[in-house]
Amino acid sequence: MDHHRRRFFLEYAQRELCPMVEAAGARPVLALPLPEGLFGEDWAGEAEELLRRAGEDCRRTGGGVELCAQLPAGGFLMEPYGELPFAQGVAHYSSAAGFAKKHGADSVLIHRAGSLLQGRAGVLGARTAGLPVYVTMEIAGEGEDLLRGGSILSAFVTLQELGIGAFGFYSAVAGILLEPLEIIAPYPRVPVLAITRDLTGGLAEPETRELFASRARALAARGAVWQGAWGAGAEAEAAVRALAEAPGRAVPRVDYRAKEEIWAAGEKQVFYLDGNIEFSQPVLCQVDMADEIIQAEREGEEVLCVQLETADDGYNVSLNNAQLTMMPAAFCADDEDALDSGLFFYNGRGIVDSRSLIPEERLKEIAARYGAVVV
Numbered sequence: 001m002d003h004h005r006r007r008f009f010l011e012y013a014q015r016e017l018c019p020m021v022e023a024a025g026a027r028p029v030l031a032l033p034l035p036e037g038l039f040g041e042d043w044a045g046e047a048e049e050l051l052r053r054a055g056e057d058c059r060r061t062g063g064g065v066e067l068c069a070q071l072p073a074g075g076f077l078m079e080p081y082g083e084l085p086f087a088q089g090v091a092h093y094s095s096a097a098g099f100a101k102k103h104g105a106d107s108v109l110i111h112r113a114g115s116l117l118q119g120r121a122g123v124l125g126a127r128t129a130g131l132p133v134y135v136t137m138e139i140a141g142e143g144e145d146l147l148r149g150g151s152i153l154s155a156f157v158t159l160q161e162l163g164i165g166a167f168g169f170y171s172a173v174a175g176i177l178l179e180p181l182e183i184i185a186p187y188p189r190v191p192v193l194a195i196t197r198d199l200t201g202g203l204a205e206p207e208t209r210e211l212f213a214s215r216a217r218a219l220a221a222r223g224a225v226w227q228g229a230w231g232a233g234a235e236a237e238a239a240v241r242a243l244a245e246a247p248g249r250a251v252p253r254v255d256y257r258a259k260e261e262i263w264a265a266g267e268k269q270v271f272y273l274d275g276n277i278e279f280s281q282p283v284l285c286q287v288d289m290a291d292e293i294i295q296a297e298r299e300g301e302e303v304l305c306v307q308l309e310t311a312d313d314g315y316n317v318s319l320n321n322a323q324l325t326m327m328p329a330a331f332c333a334d335d336e337d338a339l340d341s342g343l344f345f346y347n348g349r350g351i352v353d354s355r356s357l358i359p360e361e362r363l364k365e366i367a368a369r370y371g372a373v374v375v
Contacts, residue, residue: 005027005350006025006026006225006226006227006243006244007026007027007028007029007066007191007193007226007227008021008024008026008027008028008226008227008228008229008232008236008239008240008243009029009031009032009068009193009195009226009227009228009291010028010029010030010031011031011230011231011269011328012030012031012032012054012227013035013231014230014231014232014233015030015054015057015061015195017232017233017234017236018030018058018062018064018065018182018255019061019062020234020236020237020240021236021237021240022062022064022065024064024237024240024241024244025240025241025243025244025245026240026243026244027064027066028061028064028065028066029055029065029066029068029107029226029228030049030057030058030065030066030067030068031068031070031109031111031228032050032054032067032068032069032070032105033050033070033072033111034047034050034051034069034070034071034072034096034100035047035050036072036075037075037076038076038088038092038094039091039095039099039304042077042095042360044099047096047099047100047103048103051067051100051103051104051105052103052104053067053070054067054104055067055103066106066107067104067105067106067107068105068106068107068108068109068134069095069096069097069100069105069107069108069109070108070109070110070111071097071109071110071111071122071126071192072111072112073110073111073112073113073118073119073121073122074112074113074114074118074138075112076089078117078118078121079318079319080318080319080320080321080322081115081117081148085315085318086117086121086318086345087315087318087344087345089121089125089354090121090124090125090344091125091189092125092129093110093121093122093123093124093126094124094125094126094129095125096125096126097125097126097127097128097129097131097133098128098129099162100129101129101130101131104331104334105131105281106132107131107132107133107134107165107303108126108129108131108132108133108134109133109134109135109136110122110123110126110133110134110135110136110363111136111137111170112136112137112138112170113136113137113138113146113155114137114138114146114147114148115146115147115148115149115155115233115267116146116150116154116155116158116159116267116296116347116348117267117347118148119135119137119155119158119159119195120158120159120162120347121179122135122140123135123162123164123345124162125157125158127162127163127164132166133163133164133165134164134165134166134167134168134193135159135164135166135167135168136168136169136170136193136195137152137155137167137168137169137170137180138150138169138170138171138262139171139176139177139180141171142176142179143171143176143177143178143179143180144179149268150267150268151265151267151268152180152182152183152184152268152271153183153265153270154265154266154267154268154269154270154348154349155191156187156188157187157256157263157265157270157349158265158348158349158371160187160188160189160190160371161349161370161371161372162370162371163371164190164265165190166190166191166192166193166226167184167188167190167191167192167261168192168193168194168195168224169181169193169194169228170195170196171196172196172197172199172228173199173223174194174196174215174218174219177194177196177219177224178218178219178222181194181219181222181224182222184223185222185223185251185315186251186252186253186254187253187254187255187256188223189255191225191226192223192224192225192226193224193226193227194219194224194226194227194228195227195228195229195230196215196227196228196229196230197229197230197231198229198230198232198233198236199230200235205235208235208238209235209237209238212229212235212236212238212239212242213238213239213241213243214233214236215239215242216239216242216243216246217242217246220242220243220246220247221246221250222251223251225243225246227239228245228282228326236299245346250362252307260274260275261273261274261275262274262275262277262351262373262375263349263373264303264328264329264349264373265349265351266326266327266328266329266347266348267321267323267325267347268325268349269325271327271328273302273303273328276305277302277307277375278300278301278302278303279301279303279304279330279332279353280296280299280301280303280304280305281305282305282306282307282332283296283304283305283306283307283312283343284307284309285306285307285308285309285316285317286316287316287319288319288320288324289306289316289320289323289324289368290320291325292304293320293323293324293327294323294326296327297326297327297355299347302327302328302367303327303328303329303330304324304327304328304329304330305330305331305332305353306329306330306331306332306342307332307333308331308332308335308338308339308341309333310335310337311335311337311338311340312341313338313341313342314338314340314341314342314344315341315345316343317341317342317345317346318345318347321345321346321347324346324347324348325329325348328350328351329346329348329350329351330350330351330352330353330375331343331346331350331351331352331353331356331372332352332353332355332356333356333358333359334356334358335358336358336366337364339352339356339358339366340366340369342367343367343369343370343372344370346370347368349371349372349373350370350372350373351372351373351374351375352366352367352372352373352374352375353375354374354375
């Protein structure tokens with residue numbers, strides 16, 4: 001993927017602006033919203049027609065347009081916060097992304113995830129299609145937290161380690177994006193995306209163009225080298241030109257993987273651990289681990305070590321995710337399927353206990369699949 005060329009995202013209704021974006025110096029990305037709800041025959045029928053029409057439009061426009069299948073992230077609540085099993089949510093995104101690829105999409109956007117759980121389900125499912133997967137998170141208030149709760153930095157670290165193609169934020173108000181962008185600014189290894197909405201109302205065209213340009217410069221200065229403006233008209237050319245001409249990131253890059261401390265992440269916070277961390281005694285994974293987690297925290301344990309026995313234990317991890325936010329979690333297993341399942345369901349960036357009786361090469365391979373770190 002060309003990370004260096006700036007991209008500008010447009011809604012499908014803005015498709016006539018694609019040549020303008022190209023001429024102004026950025027690659028146009030046409031985001032096509034696919035139906036809400038779970039994958040099924042009705043979903044597939046509606047999505048196929050949308051993708052067919054969009055593909056024809058992109059071919060008429062020219063070869064420079066990237067057709068991005070936009071999948072809504074907030075259409076259903078998953079366990080432990082809702083009734084839909086997490087694995088079923090992942091399966092929906094897998095089927096939807098595979099369908100989008102088959103019918104001509106170049107990439108997938110998991111759009112407006114309000115929580116890490118929604119973002120993880122989208123990424124784990126959509127990446128099976130083999131297309132670049134982008135994620136935008138929706139934020140609350142003035143930009144301090146995710147819309148449905150949880151740490152912005154935790155979501156970023158966890159999802160970046162899953163191999164996404166870009167990470168970013170959506171808000172109708174551009175100013176709300178500044179603080180979240182500053183939170184993650186030192187750490188991206190992937191392009192950062194900021195999508196806003198045109199709220200200029202009745203402003204005259206010169207003022208609208210200047211507002212778009214200044215907004216694009218402010219977002220780019222905080223690392224958002226990919227941007228989008230839903231609902232904007234031809235005045236968005238000023239934003240595209242400002243983005244294309246903006247200097248590179250001003251914030252020094254920090255690679256947390258190269259630091260001596262280990263970055264683990266739960267839903268609500270990032271845990272900064274030194275290389276001499278000690279795990280708790282292994283706690284057998286079961287349906288309700290609340291008492292064991294509380295006890296480990298009270299006893300001052302640095303890391304909760306969860307013993308996985310079978311692949312079925314992964315579902316128990318899912319049921320305990322609301323409690324597994326109190327302290328970093330390490331997973332120990334002697335069975336490859338048990339470890340894979342536990343990491344699949346854990347809502348964060350976990351740790352893998354190197355004492356697991358799994359061959360080292362396979363242990364590292366399974367951990368890497370879920371962005372976990374072996375200690």
